[in-house]
């Protein structure tokens with residue numbers, strides 16, 4: 210039931226996003242009214258045009274990333290996350306600020322997550338008790 214609700218929420222969100230995106234220009238400017246100094250690293254940021262990456266992403270990965278983003282790498286995206294459905298016409302790029310230290314932090318975060326998945330046990334089998342070994 211919970212998976213069904215989450216699935217319906219994702220579909221609804223994507224439909225709203227598609228309607229919003231279809232009425233926008235080819236490049237969305239997300240720098241208007243935003244300071245060009247990273248609040249985490251206190252560095253002046255580069256204004257950059259980045260591609261929007263559409264497609265389905267694992268929800269748990271997105272949630273984990275979005276939880277870490279505000280305090281660790283708020284301006285570290287060099288590819289903008291788009292909706293799960295690619296619009297037939299719509300924006301393909303976003304103008305945004307990119308912080309060089311946030312980019313490094315995002316890369317480290319992704320490497321750590323990858324290493325954690327590799328080192329995590331793949332089996333939940335319980336080892337045999339000492340009395341069962343013989």
Ligand SMILES: [Zn+2]
Pocket residue numbers: 247248249250251252282283284308309310311312
């Ligand atoms: Zn930063």
